[in-house]
Amino acid sequence: MPGVYYINVGSQILFYAIFALGLNVLVGYAGLVSLGHAALFGVSAYAVGYMLQLGFGHMASIIVALIIGVIATAIFALLSLRSTGIGFIMITLALGQILWGLAYRWISLTGGDNGINVTSRPAPFGYPLSSPVTFYYTTLVVFLLAIAAMAVFVRSPFGAALMGTRDQPRRMNALGYHVLAIRFWACLLSGLLTSVSAILFVYYTQFISPQTLSLTSSAEVLLMVISGGPGTILGPVVGAGLVVVVKTVVSGFIERWNFLLGAIFVAIVILMPEGIVPGSVRLWRLMTRSRKNGKAGPAP
Template identity: 50%
Template sequence: MTPRAAAALAPCVLALAAVPWVIGNEFYVNMASQVLIYALFALSINMMLGYGGMVSLGHAAYLGIAGYACILATTAGYDQLTAAVFAVALSTTAAAFFGVLSLRAPGLGFIMITLALGQIVWGVAYRANDLTGGDNGIRHPARPMPFGFDISDAPSFYYFTLMVFFVALFFIWRFARSPFGASLKGARDQPRRMRMLGHNVWLVRWITFVMAGFWASVAGVLYVYYNLFLSPHAISLQQSAEILLMAILGGASTLSGPIVGAAIITLVKNVVSTYVERWNTLLGVIFVVVIVFMPYGLVPGCAQAWQRLRNRMKGRKEVSPAASEPAQ
């Protein structure tokens, strides 16, 4: 990490850690936890979208599989840790299997197959009444007590989520900068050349798919801990689309983009649903507007504007300000 990046990161970490003190109000602290959970989702989908150019419309499936597995294992009498590990393991295995099916090509077939798989998981959750409670959903007994700490109140749950989030963020940051991440970007931009260079493009994509599924599963378990409840609505196509939109809105292929996108969408959604019921229309409109007018998302867009501004202030002639690598 360069000193500059560290200097930029430290205030962010401090700010995030100070959130419960600064806002105090339980409602908003809970909303901050929600933002973190969705940010983790968006980061996980962005591993595929931003670095691999793979658009998945079935990402909520891992939320569903991990969430239901966690609840069912806990209610079956296993302790919370075993249940969580089992849930994440099961859901990651499902991701490994779904990856084999979806990854025949990273293009439009991938979108269709992930969507179909996601809807099948949704359909099973919706119909298998005995197991999942169908449309009514099922409740999770209680939040766990990691290392004996009680995380049932809002601030402590926030810190718990924040810690998981930082671990994930560190992992995904390393992932994006690793040689593996470079080969993934290569596979996105020039799959044929990468094959010529001896890379196994399929395997690179598949491993990414599984890792994305893993972090989505972790987020799914957090989601269940937060809500203590899971119903098929949480794993619908709309949820998958929201997660995808978070990554695109913030700026896929940047690390901070999905986090920004998750914060914006979650806040807008919470604010809007307090006043009107038309969240879905707004979601659709944001989708269309973002795709048509801001295909690279907010973070690269702002970075570009900032660069232009700086160049102008320095009185230099504008050098073509290349946006940080565009998403495909």
């Protein structure tokens, strides 16, 4: 049914938007570009699948997956935060590739290419998530909670301190702020949002494979953040919608959808280097200002 298909597309947009919001904490507000975030995503996803295979309930599996995801993020942070810029990118890339290789080779734990199947979905408050509509609205609630958490974070003293470490780390250090600790806690927040999106992803697809941890997956979520607008709340959401729609909907009509996505990204970088959301706001202000100047007429 076409209605069910687009409901499923909406669910994908929502949990990928949560994933992009988690990466945006680092890229947009901390100034740290990660190319290994899909590995953290995959760790939490595998944790859910493995716990369910062992016979644990959904609630216990979700809690364990969140804890393991945050612990994995903490290890990532301790290994990568000693460097910034290109060094941080390369370390996260290397760590992501290591976990991707482990997922392929550790067949007894991950199933290798066969992956792990999830045969059931939870039923929170008595509402089973087996229905696409129920799953969509549950994902929407989690997404709105993530947006609210991001809004509180941005307006909090911690968010302001994190943006200070992004713009002037030496000055923040001179003012008595522990730059490394602030970035570490930001990584944990990013990892928590990433784990939440991974859990939703596993229950949506009911399958997890090493492909989820690949470099391509990390690049796609980074593309969501950059195209939508890093350092904004709505930017990653718009970017997630763009990438998911091109991958799932447009790809059914255009065979070379990768070329189209690349062309769109190049156009965004050229025309709106700050991203779709900030660029649209800038263009709207320019149009409003020119309209007001046109109504005012020439100066006497």
